[in-house]
Amino acid sequence: MARPRTIPDDEKAQRAKYHHGDLKRALTDAALQLVQEKGPRGFTLREVARRAGVSAAAPYRHFADKSQLLAAAAAQGFVQLHEALDATVAANPDLSEQAVAMGKAYVQWAVSHPDYYQVMFGSELDKTESPEVLTAGARAFDDLLDTIKRCQQAGLLPAGDPHATAGPIWSLLHGISMLTIGSDLTHVGIREETEALTERSLRQLLF
Amino acid sequence: MARPRTIPDDEKAQRAKYHHGDLKRALTDAALQLVQEKGPRGFTLREVARRAGVSAAAPYRHFADKSQLLAAAAAQGFVQLHEALDATVAANPDLSEQAVAMGKAYVQWAVSHPDYYQVMFGSELDKTESPEVLTAGARAFDDLLDTIKRCQQAGLLPAGDPHATAGPIWSLLHGISMLTIGSDLTHVGIREETEALTERSLRQLLF
């Protein structure tokens, strides 16, 4: 029953700030949660504002429009994906398996965060208008690029511009992720497990 | 088995039917046009009704809801894609190049009909609720499957369930299409032409 009477101004400031000062963070947090709950389809500016305990007009002090708020959520998604890829690299020091492991991790993250992934790559988002998303996305892509470079230096992959190798790989991983999320593969009779499909096609493309 | 006693004049019936009887076709036509004009984002039930010269409530006599109307448009997209693939097969009787030619035709169609393609694979569409889309999609997929089978019989591709070969190929083609439409490849510094990227990665995956 400690009364907050003697509590440092720190906490008070924090509380006070939540609704005037750090509304931006409160809104992105709510947006993140809403995307995960309802997907891109159910994402509404007014609902985000409601969850942040604020009027429908308030978000416009911090985001130009709805798509900019969605972009903030998408950027967070790329950060999470980047962290997942980073962790995989750290957990797989063996270079000969690192590329395959990272590919599997990419798809694994995508299919276990389908709403996120669809926001990150869906047509609702105009990436051109949101440098935040572009840099966050580039950071995740760099993980792939770095692994390719290391493999090249170790002689496991042919030398040359790593982008030339990254293009096909990323396209494949993105395709598997999207088609799996949309259940399109099973709809046409492809019942192979996502992980097996990923590993198999990646090896075929790489080696 | 009671058939109508008087068969009305064809042309007159056609004309009269357009606004009472063939509203369904008028609506899907308008939907098709609207998708091509404004993309999935600007697609509105009310606008479609407006273009068909009908009240906002009228479409509900022919479609359960907005997504069912969008599904009708998506199905048409798959039909068009199927026709493009068919034409490519007919124009490339040489089996050794048919698979690559078809892959290029797939991506080519996708990037030249970006709004269509995004509707066909976007999150706005619930394919499960629309058998029309599923069968139209399966028909396009069968083109790929057939070419793979023929290549297998000619010894150009390893024998086995053609689905096992189709999975990686389709995933790659879909990934290239989507990432190109979204400009994601150029955003991360991959400036290779779409056609070159497609051909190169397809050959690497296949041979």
Next chain:
DNA sequence: ACCTGAACACCGTTCAAGT
């Protein structure tokens, strides 16, 4: 400086009423 309240123009959807 930051937020609210009210307003505007638009949606998707429903339903009684018209023809």
Next chain:
DNA sequence: ACCTGAACACCGTTCAAGT
């Protein structure tokens, strides 16, 4: 049988007004 008009609950966005 098929369509309209009006209504409802919801949007995204703007802006004067409050604190």
